[in-house]
Amino acid sequence: MAIVVQKFGGTSVRTLENRKAALKHILKARNEGNDVVVVVSAMGRKGDPYATDTLIQLLQAQGGPECLKKRDLIMACGEIISSAVMAANIEAAGMPAEAMTGFQAGILTTGEFGNADIIDIDPEPVLGKLREGKVVVVAGFQGRTEKGEITTLGRGGSDTTAVVLGGYLRADLVEIYTDVPGVAVTDPRIIPEAPFLTCISFGEMLTLAENGAKVIHPRAVKAAMNFNMPFRIKSTFDDGDGTLVGPKGNDYPVSGISVKDMENGISAVSVVYNECDAAVNAGAISARIESLLSAAGIPVKSRKIMSNMFCAEVEGDHVRPAVRAIFDGFFTQEIEEAG
Secondary structure (H helix, E strand, O other): OOEEEEEEOHHHHOOHHHHHHHHHHHHHHHHOOOEEEEEEOOOOOOOOOOOHHHHHHHHHOOOOOOOHHHHHHHHHHHHHHHHHHHHHHHHHOOOOEEEEOOOOOOEEEOOOOOOOOEEEEOOHHHHHHHHOOOEEEEEOOEEEOOOOOEEEOOOOHHHHHHHHHHHHOOOOEEEEEEOOOOOEOOOOOOOOOOOEOOEEEHHHHHHHHHOOOOOOOHHHHHHHHHHOOOEEEEEOOOOOOOEEEEOOOOOOOEEEEEEEEOOOOEEEEEEEEOHHHHHHHHHHHHHHHHHHHHHOOOOOOEEEEOOOEEEEEEEHHHHHHHHHHHHHHHOHHHHHHHO
């Protein structure tokens, strides 16, 4: 049997209705004859009862100095709750399932509380449950040290759990499910008509993630690169193919525009080049970006031009016009032609 790893984020497991949407993908993969490993985040976001930020607030409300070890202990509870609930959902649908904490799943980490790195995974605990015919639901974002202390992996840790676990299990497919249908060329909240990419290279995705794109955590992309393991970013709430992150790039002249908030009301607008185009045309791409920003009257505080990207620092109220100018200059014609 092929092994499929599916990761579901906090919004995907937040409510019973959302978990039913996730369940459809799990059962589909299982009914297609695959062994399925599910990695889950904590339920919901700040304010929801079992969300990570809510658990942190519960600890902080006690007063006194913060203990990072205790903080990791309480934060790990969110994903453990999710794994138990999702496993119960799967079993209610007639499929045997096993909920496992990160440490039960053999995930060994460094001892840096709050931001640990995975250093090894013993795949046998998960493989053993798969051999029993079960869907395995693993709590993301966590592991244990060699001393048996519970650690968490930092923001985006469940993405990293899924990719690294997939690598150690020699999975045939890793899918990262979220509340958007893939990787858009820029934030749809800024450009509503921004298209979603069918594919993007590891390097391009890493650069976008490091410069403000929030659809996937940089550490997860680095892990996928280390294992040379492509993965898909998909929506829990539709049946689309999403975006394949792997060795192959897309056909747009640039792969994306990201925004990262800096200090003092300044934001960095980064344009990540298509790797194939950048290899022969980086200078021309940079000049075109400069021209687009100038024509739109965008005052640029500072700029950084690299072989694979252009970064312009602008004041906050110029972010949307800057992204719009660049998007229109590089994507509008291509979208019209594709339509």
